[in-house]
Amino acid sequence: MSARPKGVRPHFLHVAASATHQKRGLTPFLVLLLISAAASPQAQVSFERLVRAAQEPHNWLSYSGGYFSQRHSELTQVTPDNVKNLESAWLYQLNSREPTSTRFEVTPVVVDGIMYIVQPPNDIIALDAVTGRPYWMYAYNPSPQARPCCGRLNRGVAIHQDRLFMGTIDGHLIAVDAKTGKLLWDKTVVRPEAGYAFASAPLVIKDKVIMGPAGGEYGIRGFLAAFDVATGNEAWRFNLIPGPGEAGFETWQGDAWKTGGGSIWLTGSYDPELNLTYWGVGNPGPDWNGDNREGDNLYSNSVVALDADTGKLKWHFQFSPHDEFDYDAVQIPVLADSTWQGQPRKLMYFANRNGYFYVLDRATGKFLAGTPFVQVNWASGLDANGRPIRIAGKAPSAPPGTLIFPGNQGGTNWYSPSYSPRTGLFYIPTWANYSSLYVRDKVEYVEGRRFAGGGARPPVPGIRAGAFSWSKPEEGYGAVRAIDPQTGALKWEYKMSDLTWAGILTTATNVLFSGGNEGYFYALDARTGQLLWKTQLGSGIRSGPMTYSVNGRQHVSVAAGSALFTFKLRE
Amino acid sequence: MLALLFLAGLVPGAFAQAPPGAPPVNGEQLYMENCAECHGPEGDAVPDVDLGHGRFRRATTDPELIGIVLRGIPNTAMPPSNFSEAQAAAIVRFLRDKASRAALTAGSVENGRVIFQGKGNCTSCHRVNGVGARLGPDLSEVGRLRHSTDIERAIVDPDFIIVPSNRFIRLVTRDGAAVTGRLLNQDAFTVQLLDSKEQLRSIARSDLRELTFIDKSPMPSYRDKLSRQELTDLVSFLVSLQSGGTQ
Numbered sequence: 128m129s130a131r132p133k134g135v136r137p138h139f140l141h142v143a144a145s146a147t148h149q150k151r152g153l154t155p156f157l158v159l160l161l162i163s164a165a166a167s168p169q170a171q172v173s174f175e176r177l178v179r180a181a182q183e184p185h186n187w188l189s190y191s192g193g194y195f196s197q198r199h200s201e202l203t204q205v206t207p208d209n210v211k212n213l214e215s216a217w218l219y220q221l222n223s224r225e226p227t228s229t230r231f232e233v234t235p236v237v238v239d240g241i242m243y244i245v246q247p248p249n250d251i252i253a254l255d256a257v258t259g260r261p262y263w264m265y266a267y268n269p270s271p272q273a274r275p276c277c278g279r280l281n282r283g284v285a286i287h288q289d290r291l292f293m294g295t296i297d298g299h300l301i302a303v304d305a306k307t308g309k310l311l312w313d314k315t316v317v318r319p320e321a322g323y324a325f326a327s328a329p330l331v332i333k334d335k336v337i338m339g340p341a342g343g344e345y346g347i348r349g350f351l352a353a354f355d356v357a358t359g360n361e362a363w364r365f366n367l368i369p370g371p372g373e374a375g376f377e378t379w380q381g382d383a384w385k386t387g388g389g390s391i392w393l394t395g396s397y398d399p400e401l402n403l404t405y406w407g408v409g410n411p412g413p414d415w416n417g418d419n420r421e422g423d424n425l426y427s428n429s430v431v432a433l434d435a436d437t438g439k440l441k442w443h444f445q446f447s448p449h450d451e452f453d454y455d456a457v458q459i460p461v462l463a464d465s466t467w468q469g470q471p472r473k474l475m476y477f478a479n480r481n482g483y484f485y486v487l488d489r490a491t492g493k494f495l496a497g498t499p500f501v502q503v504n505w506a507s508g509l510d511a512n513g514r515p516i517r518i519a520g521k522a523p524s525a526p527p528g529t530l531i532f533p534g535n536q537g538g539t540n541w542y543s544p545s546y547s548p549r550t551g552l553f554y555i556p557t558w559a560n561y562s563s564l565y566v567r568d569k570v571e572y573v574e575g576r577r578f579a580g581g582g583a584r585p586p587v588p589g590i591r592a593g594a595f596s597w598s599k600p601e602e603g604y605g606a607v608r609a610i611d612p613q614t615g616a617l618k619w620e621y622k623m624s625d626l627t628w629a630g631i632l633t634t635a636t637n638v639l640f641s642g643g644n645e646g647y648f649y650a651l652d653a654r655t656g657q658l659l660w661k662t663q664l665g666s667g668i669r670s671g672p673m674t675y676s677v678n679g680r681q682h683v684s685v686a687a688g689s690a691l692f693t694f695k696l697r698e
Numbered sequence: 699m700l701a702l703l704f705l706a707g708l709v710p711g712a713f714a715q716a717p718p719g720a721p722p723v724n725g726e727q728l729y730m731e732n733c734a735e736c737h738g739p740e741g742d743a744v745p746d747v748d749l750g751h752g753r754f755r756r757a758t759t760d761p762e763l764i765g766i767v768l769r770g771i772p773n774t775a776m777p778p779s780n781f782s783e784a785q786a787a788a789i790v791r792f793l794r795d796k797a798s799r800a801a802l803t804a805g806s807v808e809n810g811r812v813i814f815q816g817k818g819n820c821t822s823c824h825r826v827n828g829v830g831a832r833l834g835p836d837l838s839e840v841g842r843l844r845h846s847t848d849i850e851r852a853i854v855d856p857d858f859i860i861v862p863s864n865r866f867i868r869l870v871t872r873d874g875a876a877v878t879g880r881l882l883n884q885d886a887f888t889v890q891l892l893d894s895k896e897q898l899r900s901i902a903r904s905d906l907r908e909l910t911f912i913d914k915s916p917m918p919s920y921r922d923k924l925s926r927q928e929l930t931d932l933v934s935f936l937v938s939l940q941s942g943g944t945q
Contacts (some may be wrong), residue, residue, distance in 0.1 A: 225773045271770070274777035276735075320780075344735075499754040568731060577732045584739060590862045595883050597862035599911050623886045645885035661887075 143658070167237045169423060171288040174333050178399045184635075185676035187237045189281050189541060190328035192632075192673060194397040195462040199633045200674045205696060206636040210534070210660045213694040216682055217259030221246050221689040224266075229279035230515070231686045234328070234543075234630070236286055237675040242684075243286065243305070244691060248279035249295045251303055258675050259693060263308035272298040274575065275324040276344040282670075283328035285336060287356045291595035292336045294325025300306055300338065300354055303343030314359040316340070322573050323347050326392040332435045334405060335362050339391030343409040343455065346578030349389030351406055351431070353438060360660070363438030367408050367426050375425035376441070384685035386572045388412035389427045389507045393541050396460045398473065401490055403432045405462070405475065409455040415523045416451065416580025422505040423448035428456045430477060432492060437448045440490030447481045447515065451523050452505065453535055453566060453583065454481040461553070462489060463612070473611030476612050478544050478555040480537030483509065484610055498615025500608055501538035501559055505531050507606070523581050524566035534603070535583035536626075543671040550653050552609045552618055554627075554631045554639060561603035561626070561648045562586055594666070595627040605643045607631060609656060619656035630671025632683070640683055642668035648685055648692065664692055723785050725792030731900060733789065736775065741793065751842050752797035756870070763790045805927065810935025813928055818920065832896050833863050833880060834917065836898035841937040850933045853924075856915035866916055867891060869901060878912070 170176075172282040180186070184201035191198050208367065221231060223246050236243045241255040249267040254260065273279070273296040285292045289305045298317035303310050318688040322345020335353040338343035343349070349367040354360065363650060368387035379387060390409035393609040397404045411420060411427035428447040435442055447454045461476040467486070474488040482503040486495040494513030505522075506515035523529060528696075542556040563583040569581040590598050598604070605627030609618040627643035634640075639653040648668060649661035666688025674683045684693045730739065733749075741749030756771065757763045757937070767786040772779035814820045821830030824837045840849060851858055852918040869889065879893035889909065890900045903909070924932065 271772050271778065272771075275777075279775060568727065570731065573780055575778075577735075579731055580735060582730060587862060588739070588859075592863070595863070596885065597865050597881050597883075624884050643886075646885075647885065 129543045142255050150189070153171055157342050158283075160448060169241065172238055172286045173288065174331070177287075177331060185307075186239065187235065187673045187675050189236065189285060189330065190394040190458055191396070191671075194395075194399065196396040196459045196543075197461055197463070197588070197633075198459075198543045198631060198671060198673075199549075199606050199635075200513075200680045201457060201635045202674055202676055203636045204633070204676065204679075205310050205634065205638055205650075205674075205683065207638055207652050207659055210638055212697045213650070213660060213662075213683065214697045216257075216693045216695040218410055218693065219244070219252075219259045219261075219691040223247055223689075225279060230280040231689055231691070232280050232670050233283045233686050233691070234671045234673050235684055235691065236284055236291075236328075237307075237673070238286060240677045241305075242286050242675075243291055245281040245283055245293060247281060248273075249281055249293060251284060251291060252309060252385070253305070253308060254681065256675060256693075259691075264309065265303045265308040267293075267295060267301070269295055270297040270319055271345055272320040273324060274319065274322060274345070275326065275341065276322075276577075277326075280326060281328075282326060285329040285331045285394075287331040287334075287336065290356060292329045292331065292356075294327065294329060294338050295322045296326070296338075298323045298325060298340065300325070300329070300336070302336075302356070302359060312359040313591065314361075316354075316361075317342075317347075321345065321347065322575055322578075328394045328438070330394050330397065330404065331356065332397055335435070335694070337395065337404060337435075339367065339406065341390045341392040341409070343388040343412060344414060344577050344579050345392035345575065346386030346412040346538055346572050347390060348385060349409065350439065351389060351391060351395075351433065353435075360634060365433055365438040365440060367431070369425065375443075378422040378425040380419060380421040383424075386412050386429065386578060387420065387424060389416075390455070392455075393459060396462050396475075397435060398489060401473070403489070404435045404491065405430055405432050405460040407456040407477075409457050410450055410453050413578045413580030414451075414484060415565060415582060416567050417449050420449075424450070428454055428481075430456060430460050430475070430487070432489065444485075444487055444492050444494060444513065446477075446479045446483070446485065448512075450481075451482070451567070452531060454479070454537060454542075456480065457541055458539060459543050460489075461544060462547055463548070465548075465551070465612075467495060467613075474555050474612075476544075476546055478539050478553070478610075480540055481505075482533045482538040482617055483513070483515075484553070484555070485513065485610075485613075486612055496615060499538075500610060500615070500617070501557060501561070502532040503538075506626045523565035523583075526566050528564035528566035528584065530562055530586060531565050532560075532562045533558060534561045534585070535565070536561070536563075540628075542628050542669075545631040545633040546612075546651055547633040547637070547639075549635055550609075550633075551611070551613075551635060552653065553612045554633060554641075554653070555606040555608045555610060556601065556627050556629060556641065557620075558605045558626050558633055559604050559606050559620075561607075572697055591625070591644075594646075598625070607639070607641050607651065607656070609653070620678060621651055621656045621658070625667075627668075629668040629685075632672040634674060640672040640674075640685070642672070642687065643684065644668075646687065648672070648687065661678055662694075664688065664690075723788040725785075725788035725790075726738060727790055728785055729783070729789050731782075732779065738879045741796070746844075748905065749793045750796040752794070753842075760787070760790050760794070763793075802896055805930035805934035806933075806937045807931075807938045808930035809928070810933070810938075813924070813932045814935055817928075818924070823917065832892065833894065835861075836935060838939055841939045841940065842941075846933055846937045849936050850929065852917075853932065854921040856917040856919060857913075860913075860915055866912040868908075868912055869906055870905050871901070872905055874907075881911075 253262040297319040322342040352364040369390035395406035411424040429445040568581040605623040625644040629642035644667040664687040668687040669684035673686040823834035879891040883890040
């Protein structure tokens with residue numbers, strides 16, 4: 128029934144053999160490295176291992192699977208031919224003390240057979256990745272002052288050596304022992320009563336753990352900061368909303384910078400050769416009324432490239448200057464070493480909430496191309512520098528508001544895209560035909576209160592209700608859209624009926640995993656978009672799938688509803 | 699009548715008492731800016747809670763509600779706030795007014811019931827407390843769920859707003875059979891509906907030749923079929939349907 132490779136070693140050799148056909152193939156040395164990694168289980172996760180994460184594909188060492196954030200795996204056991212034989216290996220049901228916390232958005236980290244997840248809001252759990260049985264749980268009690276805008280959730284941990292790192296919804300950064308779950312240190316970084324919170328998985332670079340706070344609907348002043356992995360002491364900080372004397376301060380009016388937003392709620396990327404770390408930055412505050420913040424409002428809705436050692440800004444690119452549509456640029460900056468117009472180039476692919484897909488030179492920040500991947504009616508295009516050409520009158524207004532495409536959740540959002548070096552395609556979790564009525568309102572800043580200045584509503588009230596969908600395709604639908612990053616052209620589309628909050632995973636065998644609000648978890652052929660396999664998980668998927676291998680058996684995991692589901696091929 | 703009450707200032711407004719010299723506190727504005735993201739513009743987005751119709755899970759009195767607005771509910775998605783007491787009270791008053799407007803009636807409930815069951819022939823599509831057809835929306839609790847003005851408009855202009863959960867579709871299967879009914883749910887692979895014979899059907903999209911949303915409501919307009927008084931009586935009857943009692 129099964130054609131699975133037997134045992135650990137043949138499997139890794141299988142990986143190495145298949146990878147020799149790829150652009151970033153494995154050298155014989157790395158094959159040896161893989162085998163030696165397998166021979167020393169539960170080794171500490173060094174920075175060098177994080178840099179070479181793609182070369183130990185049996186593990187999933189960080190939120191996006193590697194510093195390039197491609198959410199792409201070199202594992203090859205699951206193929207387009209056998210993916211139909213996936214079956215449930217185990218599932219882990221949340222046992223949260225907060226039964227109303229149903230936003231389970233974690234991407235697990237897996238290291239040598241141990242899986243680390245975060246149960247909402249902030250409990251770290253170590254599981255046996257083969258059976259799903261927990262080893263330990265670190266239970267964290269957030270302050271009652273926590274007021275995360277969009278759910279008491281957490282998207283995952285980061286690991287360095289034997290330490291796990293997690294940001295909490297009440298603004299702490301903590302480190303626990305990966306073997307025992309014992310607390311190592313706990314730093315109060317920001318004030319939850321002012322609306323600051325941590326939602327995303329941190330990023331470890333060298334001996335630092337990097338993250339920034341969410342809170343863009345509360346008039347926070349966002350930043351990115353690096354903390355020493357051993358002590359938690361702050362090593363550097365970069366203000367995402369510049370203050371007096373800092374470059375970019377001139378893009379703010381009066382005191383608006385003090386409440387300028389610029390939040391972080393998704394993990395950044397890193398290029399070890401350039402030593403630059405890249406992060407997508409959230410909306411300016413207040414969200415829907417820019418009257419009192421004339422100017423471009425840097426570095427809101429930008430991607431920033433920072434020196435990983437010092438936090439100094441190398442470059443920035445702002446996708447949506449002076450935004451009034453809540454178009455946070457909090458998406459995954461995906462890095463790819465590819466060619467551009469025939470020349471090898473260090474690229475960044477960025478599918479933005481504002482509806483455009485961008486290609487940037489990640490060494491310099493130079494804009495190379497930008498094309499809409501969904502219907503856009505707020506801009507007529509991008510100029511030579513990538514700045515949107517705004518259309519007069521397309522701005523939030525008095526009720527009933529202005530109809531804008533894409534709507535408030537954007538053409539895409541925090542759900543991870545994937546880039547496959549194998550197909551050369553970029554895959555976007557897409558909200559197609561989707562619009563909102565944007566309403567502008569007055570707002571005054573009061574600490575800890577929402578600072579939004581309006582709102583956005585669906586043009587058809589009551590169009591969606593959790594498990595139920597009554598929408599017409601012209602009212603918006605979810606899709607996986609495969610884009611040729613060289614041209615921006617749509618190669619194929621896989622349509623759902625309802626919208627999607629699910630990320631995308633691709634593998635070296637051209638299998639693509641994703642899902643949507645309908646509760647299906649499915650596999651597509653990454654080359655064509657053809658449906659290969661599906662299973663119903665009983666609740667919408669609000670997480671990015673990942674894959675790992677233990678004892679030579681490839682597993683695929685995804686969080687949906689209030690459970691983590693793990694699949695492997697039928698034996 | 700409703701309009702007269704408003705004009706006479708008899709309906710408590712959404713504006714709370716403010717200290718002298720301070721601008722009035724607008725409960726609706728505060729609600730829309732701070733609460734609607736989670737609770738929805740109509741207050742019914744959280745399961746088992748319908749703020750606009752007085753349906754709460756953990757509170758009954760105004761002080762209890764104000765306490766929740768101020769302090770949140772620990773370990774739930776309901777966060778604490780930095781509202782002043784007056785602002786929290788304004789939000790609660792706005793929600794109370796919204797609920798009381800929905801319950802205002804002016805006509806004869808009994809006459810309305812007779813029209814509903816007789817001249818209006820409403821039970822040929824609608825069900826109330828276990829009596830009538832199931833194809834149209836069940837109206838057993840419509841007085842709690844809809845404002846009186848919305849009910850009246852739905853009777854005279856049924857096409858004005860068709861709530862998405864009440865949409866009708868027409869399907870043609872591969873073998874040529876046509877099926878019409880109320881859309882209950884759908885996904886990329888299947889469609890669920892209550893067909894015109896009140897059968898629950900789940901049909902694979904791969905078995906369909908055609909799926910059409912019926913944009914016009916199957917309900918006729920009663921604009922010229924009922925007198926003004928009959929219409930008011932009918933609305934009053936429907937508004938009286940609050941509890942959804944069982945048969």
